[in-house]
Amino acid sequence: MKKKKSNFRGKVQKDTQRQKAANAGxxxxxxxxxxxxxxAEPGGKVVLDFIPYEVTDKRHPDRDSEMDIATPGTLWYKRxxxxxxxxxxxxxxxxxxxxxxxxxxxxxxxxxxxNEGAEKEELDAIKTSLRNLYLVIPKGHKKxxxxxxxxxxxxxxxxxxxxxxxxxxxDNACFPELEGGLSLQIRFDSKSFGSGKxxxxxxxxxxxxxxxxxxxxxLERVPNLDEVLKVLSYKELEAKFFEIDDVDSEEDSExxxxxxxxxxxxxxxxxxxxxxxxxxxxxxxxxxxxxxxxxxxxxPAIKRKPSRKPVKKxxxxxxxxxxxxxxxxxxxxxGMIECVACGGSGTNSKGxxxxxxxxxxxxxxxxxxxxxxxxxEPTPKKGKTPSNKKVNNKCxxxxxxxxxCEKFDDCDECESWNDCIxxxx
Numbered sequence: 001m002k003k004k005k006s007n008f009r010g011k012v013q014k015d016t017q018r019q020k021a022a023n024a025g026x027x028x029x030x031x032x033x034x035x036x037x038x039x040a041e042p043g044g045k046v047v048l049d050f051i052p053y054e055v056t057d058k059r060h061p062d063r064d065s066e067m068d069i070a071t072p073g074t075l076w077y078k079r080x081x082x083x084x085x086x087x088x089x090x091x092x093x094x095x096x097x098x099x100x101x102x103x104x105x106x107x108x109x110x111x112x113x114x115n116e117g118a119e120k121e122e123l124d125a126i127k128t129s130l131r132n133l134y135l136v137i138p139k140g141h142k143k144x145x146x147x148x149x150x151x152x153x154x155x156x157x158x159x160x161x162x163x164x165x166x167x168x169x170x171d172n173a174c175f176p177e178l179e180g181g182l183s184l185q186i187r188f189d190s191k192s193f194g195s196g197k198x199x200x201x202x203x204x205x206x207x208x209x210x211x212x213x214x215x216x217x218x219l220e221r222v223p224n225l226d227e228v229l230k231v232l233s234y235k236e237l238e239a240k241f242f243e244i245d246d247v248d249s250e251e252d253s254e255x256x257x258x259x260x261x262x263x264x265x266x267x268x269x270x271x272x273x274x275x276x277x278x279x280x281x282x283x284x285x286x287x288x289x290x291x292x293x294x295x296x297x298x299x300p301a302i303k304r305k306p307s308r309k310p311v312k313k314x315x316x317x318x319x320x321x322x323x324x325x326x327x328x329x330x331x332x333x334x335g336m337i338e339c340v341a342c343g344g345s346g347t348n349s350k351g352x353x354x355x356x357x358x359x360x361x362x363x364x365x366x367x368x369x370x371x372x373x374x375x376x377e378p379t380p381k382k383g384k385t386p387s388n389k390k391v392n393n394k395c396x397x398x399x400x401x402x403x404x405c406e407k408f409d410d411c412d413e414c415e416s417w418n419d420c421i422x423x424x425x
Contacts, residue, residue, distance in 0.1 A: 028083065028095045028230045029152065032223045038136055038149035040158075040200035042190035047139040047183050049210060050176045051148060052077045054219060057226040059101035077135075077176035079225035080155070082128040088240040095231045096128050102231070105238040130155040133225045139183060139211075148222055158186075158202040165205050172207040178214040182207045235343075244341055245355075336362035395420065 031037070040046070052075035055063075061080040062070040070076045081099040084106050085091075097104045110126055134151040138144040153159070162184075166173050175182040185208055188200035232240065338344040339357035346354055346361040353359035395401045397410040402423030404411075411417060 027092055029150070030228050030230050031150065032228070035223055036147075036149050038138065038144070038151040040151075040153065040186075040188050040202075042188060042192075042198040042200040044200070045185065045187045046141060047185045047208065048136040048151075049139060049181065049183050049214075050077050051135040051137060051214065051218065051222055052176045052178070053079075053135055053222050053225050055226065056224060057100065060226070061099065075176075075219075078159070079133040079229075080130065081133065081229055082130055084126055084128060086125055087237075089243055092240075094237065094240070095229050097231055097234070097237065098128070099229070100231060103234060105234060106241050109241070132159050133228065135222050135225065148218075150223065150225075150228065157200065161202045162205060165207075169207075175207060178216060178218070180213065181210055183210050184208075336364060339363050393419065393423065 029037070038048075055070050055072055055074055055076050058072055060070040060072075060076070062076065062078070065071060068074060082096040083093045084096055085093050087094050087106065094106075096107065098107055106126055107128070110123060114123055131152060131154050134153070136149050136151045137146055138149065139146060172182060174180060175184060185206040186202050187204040189203040190198045191201045192198040238244070339346075339354060339361055341356035342348060342354035342361065344361040346357065346359040348354055354361075357363050393401055394416075395404070396414065396416060397408065399408060399410070401416075401420055405417070405420040405424045411420075414420070
C-alpha cells in the first residue's frame, strides 16, 4: 500500500513548540532547551547562587563604559528590562522595545495621552514596569534540582532590597563571582490585595559562604540573558496594541533595529481615543503594591515626540501637456497618508487586497481634515482688490485714506492697504 503524504508533520511540530512556550508561563521569554524558570514561593525561604553571563548587547541598560560594567564581553549578573501589561485583546504582557534602545509605539502613545491630560487610571494601565532576569542555582531545595534556572522578578519586589543590603556592606558585592562568591539566603513575605492570589516579596537577604566554587566551564552552558527576551517589532507591537487586523507579522532586520520606523497614522479602526483599563492579574498585584509604596517610572525610557507628523504621499506635478483628467486624479492623492495595515503595498501577507485601504495603499489623513475645517481665511496679499469686495474708504490708523499709503509703519499691517493703494492710484 502506497504511503500517503502527511499533512500534519510540520503542523504538529509547530503546535508542539507553541505548547512548550505556553507551558513556560511567560509569553515574552524564549527558554533555551532544558532550562527552567524559578518562581519564588510566597512566605517561603530559599538559598540561591547567582551565576553571571557574558553580555552581548551594546545597549545593555546597566552599561557603564567608564567602570566597564555590562559592556560587551564582560560578565554581569542581571538583565534589566521593562514590560507593558494588558496589551491587545488577550491582555498580554509584552517587552518594551526601549529595553533594547528601540522606539516603542506604546510609550509614544503613553506620552501623547499624558500631554493631553489623560487620567491616571488610563496611564497606569499601559505604563512600563521594571523587572530583572537572573541566572540562579537553588541550593538544598526539596523540590528544585541544583541546576541553572532563569528567575524573572520585579525590581520592586527583590532588587531594591538587594541594593540596600549591598550599600550597607559592599564586601558582599562579590556574591556573583564564580570563585569566592556568596550564596544568598532569601526570605519572602506573602503579599496580596483583597481576594487576589498571593505573591512573593523579598523581606530579608543573608549572605552565606558557598560550599564550593564554580568552574569557568559553566559559562559555556548558561543562557545569554540578552537573547531570551521576545521583543515584537514596531509594526507588530503597534498592531497588537491598537488591535489592527490583517497586519503582516515580521521580525526586525538588522537595518530596522538601528533605524527608527517611518511614522504612520493609525486607521480609523484603531481610534486614538482608546482608553485601556487594567484587569486584575496575579502579576498586577505587584504593581499595586509599588504604587502604594512609591511612585515609580514617571516617564517611559524612550522620549519621543508624542504626536508625529504623518508621511505624506508625494504627488507628482503634471506636465503642461497632460490632460485635465490626469490633474484631477493626482489631486485626489493630496491629504492622503500611507496605510499602516499594508505598509502602502495595497495587499496583505496572502497577496489579497488590503481591507483597510481597499487596495490603494493610502487612507485619508484625519488630522489634515480637522486642520482644514479649523483653518482661518488667510489675510489677502498685497495686490489688486477683488471686484466683489466692499471697499473700505477709511484709514483704521487715522491717516489720510488714499494719500498716506506706504508713508507709515502702520501700513505694513493694515487690512485696508489694498483699497488705499487703489484709491491712491
